[in-house]
Amino acid sequence: MDAAERRLDGEEPHVRYATVRIDGVPRAAIEEGERLRLLDAGDVGELLRRGAADVAEIGEIATADAEYLAPVTTPGKVICLGLNYLAHLQEIYGEAEVPPYPALFAKYADTLTGPTADVPIPPEDVAATVDWEVELVVVVGREIHRASPDEARAAIAGYTVANDVSFRDWQNRTGQWLQGKAWDATTPLGPVVVTPDEADGEAGLAIRCEVNGVEKQSANTGDLFYGPSRALAYISTFTTLRPGDLVLTGTPGGVGMPTGERILLRDGDVVVSRIDGIGELRNTIKAEAH
Amino acid sequence: MDAAERRLDGEEPHVRYATVRIDGVPRAAIEEGERLRLLDAGDVGELLRRGAADVAEIGEIATADAEYLAPVTTPGKVICLGLNYLAHLQEIYGEAEVPPYPALFAKYADTLTGPTADVPIPPEDVAATVDWEVELVVVVGREIHRASPDEARAAIAGYTVANDVSFRDWQNRTGQWLQGKAWDATTPLGPVVVTPDEADGEAGLAIRCEVNGVEKQSANTGDLFYGPSRALAYISTFTTLRPGDLVLTGTPGGVGMPTGERILLRDGDVVVSRIDGIGELRNTIKAEAH
Numbered sequence: 001m002d003a004a005e006r007r008l009d010g011e012e013p014h015v016r017y018a019t020v021r022i023d024g025v026p027r028a029a030i031e032e033g034e035r036l037r038l039l040d041a042g043d044v045g046e047l048l049r050r051g052a053a054d055v056a057e058i059g060e061i062a063t064a065d066a067e068y069l070a071p072v073t074t075p076g077k078v079i080c081l082g083l084n085y086l087a088h089l090q091e092i093y094g095e096a097e098v099p100p101y102p103a104l105f106a107k108y109a110d111t112l113t114g115p116t117a118d119v120p121i122p123p124e125d126v127a128a129t130v131d132w133e134v135e136l137v138v139v140v141g142r143e144i145h146r147a148s149p150d151e152a153r154a155a156i157a158g159y160t161v162a163n164d165v166s167f168r169d170w171q172n173r174t175g176q177w178l179q180g181k182a183w184d185a186t187t188p189l190g191p192v193v194v195t196p197d198e199a200d201g202e203a204g205l206a207i208r209c210e211v212n213g214v215e216k217q218s219a220n221t222g223d224l225f226y227g228p229s230r231a232l233a234y235i236s237t238f239t240t241l242r243p244g245d246l247v248l249t250g251t252p253g254g255v256g257m258p259t260g261e262r263i264l265l266r267d268g269d270v271v272v273s274r275i276d277g278i279g280e281l282r283n284t285i286k287a288e289a290h
Numbered sequence: 291m292d293a294a295e296r297r298l299d300g301e302e303p304h305v306r307y308a309t310v311r312i313d314g315v316p317r318a319a320i321e322e323g324e325r326l327r328l329l330d331a332g333d334v335g336e337l338l339r340r341g342a343a344d345v346a347e348i349g350e351i352a353t354a355d356a357e358y359l360a361p362v363t364t365p366g367k368v369i370c371l372g373l374n375y376l377a378h379l380q381e382i383y384g385e386a387e388v389p390p391y392p393a394l395f396a397k398y399a400d401t402l403t404g405p406t407a408d409v410p411i412p413p414e415d416v417a418a419t420v421d422w423e424v425e426l427v428v429v430v431g432r433e434i435h436r437a438s439p440d441e442a443r444a445a446i447a448g449y450t451v452a453n454d455v456s457f458r459d460w461q462n463r464t465g466q467w468l469q470g471k472a473w474d475a476t477t478p479l480g481p482v483v484v485t486p487d488e489a490d491g492e493a494g495l496a497i498r499c500e501v502n503g504v505e506k507q508s509a510n511t512g513d514l515f516y517g518p519s520r521a522l523a524y525i526s527t528f529t530t531l532r533p534g535d536l537v538l539t540g541t542p543g544g545v546g547m548p549t550g551e552r553i554l555l556r557d558g559d560v561v562v563s564r565i566d567g568i569g570e571l572r573n574t575i576k577a578e579a580h
Contacts, residue, residue, distance in 0.1 A: 077398050082466065103464035106396035106472075108367050110529055126527065145474075170528065174393035175465055176372065182396075183528045184435075237416065238460065238473045239400055 017158065017193040019043040019073060020066040026073060028055070031192055034063050044193050045072040045244030048141050048157050070112045070189040071160055072139060072244050078107040079235055080135075080164060080181065080248040084225050087253025102226045102234060105177050107164075107187060107248070115190030115279075118286035119165055120183075121265065127183075129168035130265040130285070133251035134209035134273040136201045136221045137162045138228045139193050140245040144236045152232035155241070158193040159201040159228075161281055162248050163209065163273040165265075168257050188273070188281045189246075199277030202228050206276040207252060212269055219252030221275070226250075307448065307483040309333040309363060310356040316363060318345070321482055324353050334483050335362040335534030338431050338447050360402045360479040361450055362429060362534050368397040369525055370425075370454060370471065370538040374515050377543025392516045392524060397454075397538070401472050405480030405569075408576035409455055410473075411555065417473075419458035420555040420575070423541035424499035424563040426491045426511045427452045428518045429483045430535040434526045442522035445531070448483040449491040449518075451571055452538050453499065453563040455555075458547050478563070478571045479536075489567030492518050496566040497542060502559055509542030511565070516540075 016031040020038075028041040038059045041047040047055055082103035083089045090096055113119065121130050141157025164187055171180020199205055204222025208215060221227075226234065231247055241247075256264035265271070267287035274280040306321040310328075318331040328349045331337040337345055372393035373379045380386055403409065411420050431447025454477055461470020489495055494512025498505060511517075516524065521537055531537075546554035555561070557577035564570035 076400070079468075082464075099464065101463040101469075103466045104468045105466045106398075106468055108396075108529060110366070122527075167528070173391040174372075174389065176393045176395045177466060178369075178394045178396055179391075179525075179528060184530055235469075237412075238457070238469060239398060240474055 013195045014198045015195050016198065017044045017047065017071060018191060019069045019071045021069055022061065022066070026069055029066070031063060036061050036063055036066055043069070043071065043073045044139070045075055048139070048243035068116060068191045069114045071193045072189070072246060073112065074109050075244050075246045076242055077239070077245040078109070078111065078248070079245070080105050080107060081226055081231055081250040082177065084250025085219060085223055085252040087219065088251055088255065091253050091255070091258045098225050102231060104235065105181060107182050110184045111182050111187045112189050113185040113187065115188055115281045117185070117188060117283060119186050119188065119271070119283045120286050120288050122288050124263065127167045127170055128263050129257070131166045131168050131256045132209050132211060132216060132265065132271050133164040133166055133255055134207055134217050135162045135164050135251050136205070136207060136249045136275060137189065138201065138232060138247040138249065140232065140241045140247070141243055143240060143242050144232065145240045147233050147236045149229040149233045152236065153202070153229040155232065156196055156228060157243070158195045159199055159275070159278055160190055160193045161273055161275045161278050162187055162189045163271060163281055163283065164248055164251060188283045190281060191279045194278050205278070208274045209254065210272040211265070216256070217252050217254035221249070223252070224249055303485045304488045305485050306488065307334045307337065307361060308481065309359045309361045311359055312351065312356070316359055319356070321353060326351050326353055326356055333359070333361065333363045334429070335365055338429070338533035358406060358481045359404045361483045362479070362536060363402065364399050365534050365536045366532055367529070367535040368399070368401065368538070369536070370395050370397060371516055371521055371540040372467065374540025375509060375513055375542040377509065378541055378545065381543050381545070381548045388515050392521060394525065395467050395471060397472050397477060400474045401477045402479050403475040403477065405478055405571045407475070407478060407573060409476050409478065409561070409573045410576050410578050412578050414553065417457045417460055418553050419547070421456045421458050421546045422499050422501060422506060422555065422561050423454040423456055423545055424497055424507050425452045425454050425541050426495070426497060426539045426565060427479065428491065428522060428537040428539065430522070430531045430537070431533055433530060433532050434522065435530045437523050437526045439519040439523045442526065443492065443519040445522065446486055446518060447533070448485045449489055449565070449568055450480055450483045451563055451565045451568050452477055452479045453561060453571055453573065454538055454541060478573045480571060481569045484568050489565070495568070498564045499544065500562040501555070506546070507542050507544035511539070513542070514539055
């Protein structure tokens with residue numbers, strides 16, 4: 001039985017979903033080894049909203065021929081947790097206590113970009129201190145409101161990888177981080193959404209970030225204060241989560257800011273963000289002309 | 291020449307746009323006195339995205355027969371400024387200096403509700419301190435990125451009213467306000483979007499909030515630190531603003547929090563939020579059952 005049959009039979013799916021561009025058109029797809037089975041949906045978000053059983057297969061291509069996009073291109077909500085690993089909390093604030101509540105902030109659909117896309121940064125007089133933040137992302141598969149952690153766990157469609165590239169000078173202009181976190185096309189997402197049976201972000205997956213081949217961050221998603229189910233349950237207290245919504249769970253220790261460098265990421269730097277069992281993002285920083 | 295003809299001729303439009311529910315279906319409309327000219331668009335956001343000239347008129351009803359909804363029901367972005375009037379800055383922080391940068395945070399489309407809708411609040415053990423915040427809202431009419439204030443001014447489709455109803459206990463659980471600002475269906479918006487020639491939020495409009503008939507807030511939008519054009523220009527530095535996007539410009543002095551009351555808004559309280567030249571929101575607080 002192949003993955004799609006298992007999926008339709010309601011058994012454990014073990015599926016890796018992607019969104020790829022074919023002849024200029026974005027398509028959801030199922031990745032199986034070196035092949036992609038193309039689906040009649042514009043992205044994984046649409047696939048989740050419509051339900052996989054209602055989406056036809058429309059062809060097949062080799063992964064080598066595909067341009068991978070952000071798996072979800074138009075989420076209704078992107079909600080991010082901050083300060084959710086001990087080592088990161090310590091490097092930023094010197095604190096070693098588990099915070100009683102998760103810090104939450106937003107990004108927009110426009111903030112997202114593809115797993116191999118260049119990440120644009122403006123001239124240094126506009127924003128200089130651009131930092132890396134590899135993160136585990138939870139993709140919501142089912143509508144939940146005031147869910148328990150168990151109900152939230154059952155609503156997780158899968159996991160993917162993001163780098164919450166952060167503009168520290170703008171982030172710290174005021175107490176509210178949004179303006180340092182929502183620069184257009186600066187949060188790479190992907191390369192695939194992997195179902196929880198295939199890669200369990202809750203139990204723990206190795207997570208890493210490298211800049212120009214040098215390891216900067218290395219941790220395990222099992223060390224999150226607010227793991228995926230608790231995070232979704234907490235958020236669902238005040239807002240409904242729906243299929244295709246994204247929850248970025250926070251970054252581990254090893255970001256650039258504590259080094260005090262005025263300039264962190266520069267034109268041409270290559271940032272690799274990896275979670276074992278899911279895959280990696282590989283993005284080049286691209287300075288915009290004045 | 292009537293409003294629609296002026297609109298199509300590209301002259302100063304003096305239009306009041308609304309979104310109303312007709313036979314269960316949301317429709318954009320133009321309000322003229324006590325009549326509504328219905329348009330073939332689902333809300334004012336869709337109207338702005340498609341361009342008013344491409345949207346057909348499909349009928350007419352009396353305003354008395356209409357249920358007004360949030361004029362924009364599915365904005366791509368809702369961006370909010372905080373601490374943008376001197377009196378509010380003083381009542382919260384005791385400071386009297388103009389902050390160099392605007393504090394920005396987000397809401398979601400799900401956060402919005404209609405101008406006469408009940409505003410749901412949860413049982414007191416979930417969230418107790420629910421506060422009022424009347425605000426001028428800028429509705430974006432044209433895509434802008436890295437716009438100057440003059441370019442931003444030209445991109446303003448119109449102004450409307452919101453109440454950024456805030457859950458103070460959640461807002462202050464961490465340094466990030468989002469979780470106190472994004473409770474589903476708690477930000478009433480409307481009743482109409484008025485073009486800038488008709489009501490100039492930049493030049494200054496009287497803005498007020500009453501709770502159970504008692505005036506709590508009274509100010510003028512001309513006193514904003516970051517007025518509409520500067521706010522849009524600033525935001526457009528990091529993210530593209532598009533037709534239908536909403537910018538809430540911040541609340542004046544007179545919110546409930548500084549009184550120190552543990553419970554502010556209660557079941558049955560009536561909150562009236564008014565901006566002269568635009569109109570008023572009238573919302574009843576409705577406690578959810580346990």
